[in-house]
Amino acid sequence: MSRILHRSLHADPPLAVRGSGMYLFDETGRAVIDGSGGASVACLGHGNARVNEAIAAQLADVAYVHTALFSNRAAEQLADTLLDGEPGGLSHAFFCSSGSEAMEAALKLARQYFQEIGQTRRQHVIARRQSYHGTTLGALAAGGNAMRRAPYLPMLAGPYSHVAPCFPYRFQDSGESDDEYVDRLAEELEAEFQRVGPDTVMAFCAEPVVGATTGCVAALPGYFGRVREICDRHGALLILDEVMCGMGRTGTLHAWEQEGVSPDIQMVAKGLGGGYQPIGGILIGRRVVDGLRAGSGGFMHGQTYQAHPVACAAALAVQKVIAEDGLLANVRAMGEALSNGLTQRLGNHRHVGDIRGRGLFWAIELVADRGSKAVFDPGLKLRERVAQAAYERGLAIYPMGGTIDGVRGNHVIISPPYIATAGDIGAIVDRLGDAVDAVCLGVGFGSA
Ligand SMILES: Cc1ncc(COP(=O)(O)O)c(C=O)c1O
Numbered sequence: 001m002s003r004i005l006h007r008s009l010h011a012d013p014p015l016a017v018r019g020s021g022m023y024l025f026d027e028t029g030r031a032v033i034d035g036s037g038g039a040s041v042a043c044l045g046h047g048n049a050r051v052n053e054a055i056a057a058q059l060a061d062v063a064y065v066h067t068a069l070f071s072n073r074a075a076e077q078l079a080d081t082l083l084d085g086e087p088g089g090l091s092h093a094f095f096c097s098s099g100s101e102a103m104e105a106a107l108k109l110a111r112q113y114f115q116e117i118g119q120t121r122r123q124h125v126i127a128r129r130q131s132y133h134g135t136t137l138g139a140l141a142a143g144g145n146a147m148r149r150a151p152y153l154p155m156l157a158g159p160y161s162h163v164a165p166c167f168p169y170r171f172q173d174s175g176e177s178d179d180e181y182v183d184r185l186a187e188e189l190e191a192e193f194q195r196v197g198p199d200t201v202m203a204f205c206a207e208p209v210v211g212a213t214t215g216c217v218a219a220l221p222g223y224f225g226r227v228r229e230i231c232d233r234h235g236a237l238l239i240l241d242e243v244m245c246g247m248g249r250t251g252t253l254h255a256w257e258q259e260g261v262s263p264d265i266q267m268v269a270k271g272l273g274g275g276y277q278p279i280g281g282i283l284i285g286r287r288v289v290d291g292l293r294a295g296s297g298g299f300m301h302g303q304t305y306q307a308h309p310v311a312c313a314a315a316l317a318v319q320k321v322i323a324e325d326g327l328l329a330n331v332r333a334m335g336e337a338l339s340n341g342l343t344q345r346l347g348n349h350r351h352v353g354d355i356r357g358r359g360l361f362w363a364i365e366l367v368a369d370r371g372s373k374a375v376f377d378p379g380l381k382l383r384e385r386v387a388q389a390a391y392e393r394g395l396a397i398y399p400m401g402g403t404i405d406g407v408r409g410n411h412v413i414i415s416p417p418y419i420a421t422a423g424d425i426g427a428i429v430d431r432l433g434d435a436v437d438a439v440c441l442g443v444g445f446g447s448a
Pocket of ligand 1: 039243245
């Protein structure tokens with residue numbers, strides 16, 4: 001057995017030895033379509049020559065400098081590229097090495113901002129149930145995924161509370177219109193502000209399209225407009241977590257572009273560097289930066305590897321490829337093909353309750369019974385069986401359980417690289433459909 005503390009200590013995962021374009025190859029020589037870019041990370045697929053060259057060039061120039069002494073060209077150019085024209089009022093960036101670190105930075109920046117503008121009572125964060133904002137203790141405390149939080153609850157006490165997500169398939173009442181559902185959620189958020197004291201709330205935090213925990217759930221039209229209005233009325237910041245759904249994944253560079261709102265602080269990570277280097281970051285609104293500038297004059301948060309030259313060079317190259325190759329248009333076109341393909345192949349499947357997503361960010365929710373939406377017994381770990389069956393058919397997808405409440409429900413995510421062709425999408429749909437048939441039609445109908 002491996003000496004690595006793998007996700008399971010009972011079985012070692014296959015060893016990946018090579019990647020090329022849409023494909024990964026394991027040590028047995030099996031070729032697998034990377035149908036989810038890992039965890040929605042590999043947005044350019046594997047082995048992109050332009051990105052590899054940019055990394056090599058940066059290594060030849062300088063691999064590392066410490067930000068207390070130096071800036072570096074790659075980080076400066078990456079920030080200039082991302083913030084050109086100040087999209088949504090975002091004017092500055094802070095780069096770190098992961099989504100979790102981005103969340104920690106966002107939380108600390110929000111707190112420091114309010115301290116410096118003299119609103120020192122603001123420390124409370126309202127987030128949503130079934131959200132995921134990262135694995136470090138601050139990010140886990142802010143997140144709302146009951147299963148991931150459970151073992152660490154004694155360490156997660158703090159100024160965090162959670163309201164309902166906008167998750168129509170599971171939580172919109174029958175007979176309730178979209179507008180009525182959005183009204184109900186806005187009223188709940190307003191009530192939570194009132195419960196904790198509006199002048200104590202520092203931020204509301206949400207994923208524009210919820211990723212791993214519920215499976216590609218976009219909010220209903222108007223929801224984020226209401227959220228923005230409530231935050232503004234009470235003077236709280238809006239933090240949007242685009243670690244998974246951002247940087248083009250949903251067909252626009254930022255997922256918030258499709259919601260008609262922009263955040264005060266935005267987290268980015270996976271699609272920023274496409275997996276070529278570990279990198280995350282926050283994009284920050286000018287008013288927050290101005291608050292710090294007029295106060296202490298700096299962000300009191302630092303990490304050894306922040307703005308890492310090689311990571312920034314990789315991310316800059318990834319973003320250039322996305323722009324130069326017009327990949328956002330491909331995400332939209334192939335997203336439509338994926339949506340149509342999934343609907344045709346699985347839309348009437350008795351064990352597929354919902355097919356949802358945006359761009360190249362899709363999930364299918366697996367159910368024991370389509371009519372009643374009853375879930376499979378969680379002990380069956382249906383999603384893992386489907387992922388295994390897909391792997392055996394040459395397709396990698398991203399399985400997750402606890403779709404509804406952290407325990408009940410199964411879904412798998414399909415989020416292929418932005419370079420996918422119509423042929424790739426067809427193969428993904430065929431292999432996924434076969435895997436779902438093989439597993440779901442074979443397990444009987446145990447529901448819970
Ligand atoms: C929405 C969201 N936020 C934060 C994170 C944490 O990112 P990382 O795993 O890079 O720390 C993730 C990771 O899956 C995520 O999906």
